[in-house]
Amino acid sequence: MKANQNIENQDWELLAKTIYDQNPGTSAENQSVTETLLPDEKERKQLLEITRQVDTYFDLKKYTADRAWEKVESRIHQHSSLKQTIFRKLITNPLFRVAAAILFAALLLVSGYEMYNNYSGSSALLEISAAKQVINKFALPDGTLVSLNSDTKISYPKKFKGKTREVDIIGEAFFEVKPDKNKPFIIHAGSAQIKVLGTSFNVNAYPATKSVEVIVETGKVLVLNKTTESTSPDELILTPGDKGTLAYSSNSLLKSTNADPNFLAWKTRNLIFKATSLAEVIVSLEKVYKVNIRLADPRLNELLLTAQFNDYPLDFIMKVIETTFKIETQKVDGQYILKARS
């Protein structure tokens, strides 16, 4: 093993050149050069193995598992959603095939449009869930438009029958309700019930936040506490700009003026900050970009930011914050850490 301690730098140059800067078709020549410089076969193999591993290391760096995992994760969640698995089980079940055939025959016999209508309007619930991404604007059977924030689930009937239109949500959603005076639109969110005629508003009902928040953009909304113990109904009427909060801890409904201009940013990615403390800026960024941001020094909390970002990538916003306050951002394990420049 000691032999090549004596290899001169010049020889390393030549070795590197034959390994790293070879022209096609000269490999035989290269091999003889390597053999002359490194006569010991074991050492030669070892060197080539090391260079191969280093090159493989660079090849592997081209593929990052992070983003790919997000894609695969959202796909496996989609695939395992209730609707699909039940449907698959049903259609592969021979009994269901027979049932479907009989039903089809019955339909032909009666040929009644009415019956078809009743069947498709059965109480079967459809479910849509947004796992890791935001789902923008899809239409419910009545034409109401819904946008879902990530980790949100909504269920609704295939057709709204009866005197109301009712849906259930877990998570956060923005509704643009199609006006229909004869059929109020009712949302069940945790222990709150939200009743509207035609309007647009945001509902935030993630179980983890232990409250339900409704912010109204247009129209009039009625929020009801379903679990109230008193006999008088616990309810609030909200108009544009109002925020209704049902806190689970106190089991009370409260009306306030919405102070957060960025309440819809999870959907629009439009962020406005007016002398907003960095601590609050971070809360908004975390919510919109689904990231973790930490301040290394509590004094940074008090810095005030005035800026407007209309659908910019997070990296750009972080750059602006860096240059504005002359601080540094570091990314460690997917978490951003902000700290004073040393």
Next chain:
Amino acid sequence: MDLTEDNELFLKLKAGDERAFQTLFRKYYPAMCHFAHQFLNDSELAEETIQDLFVKIWEKRENLNIQTSVKHYFFRSVRNHCLNQIQHEKIKKQYSDRMLESTHQEINPDQFYIEVDLVERIERSIDSLPPKRQEIFRLSREQGMKYKEIAETLNISVKTVEAQMGLALKYLREELKDFSDHLMTLLLIFKKSVTRNKG
């Protein structure tokens, strides 16, 4: 060797443990993409193919059975999946020779996969090269540039590139030789046991 660790993760995956699935995904995704690239010659297509493969693995997890090692199973699946892909894409003709050749060959995953410890070691060694030398080495190995191109890009002489690359190689060999010794020994033991099993 982490054979038992892989097998444990695989059993958990079969039972529907998503975290175990993610761990295996993160561990082998780059190497499997690199391997798929050999067949498909397109890194985007390679990534899509491997993502498809993992979704399939998850869906069929309950029925998966592994005879050899998880690593070998994954790499064999990549080859089969690429073969399907190629038939599907009707670019079969172009690559059929290479495919045919490889279906008869045994796959050696270690040509594509590097253990985490070694990845860290290589990373550290390259990062500890002096800045200029590191830049030159990266342009050569990461960007695949010829010496002449590097010299033009950095506005230095080819002679300087040669000298710096020589010093980089000398340093990397010194840093990585123990590890490589260790691996070669393992490889030798592995090969011996394989021949013994065959015989």
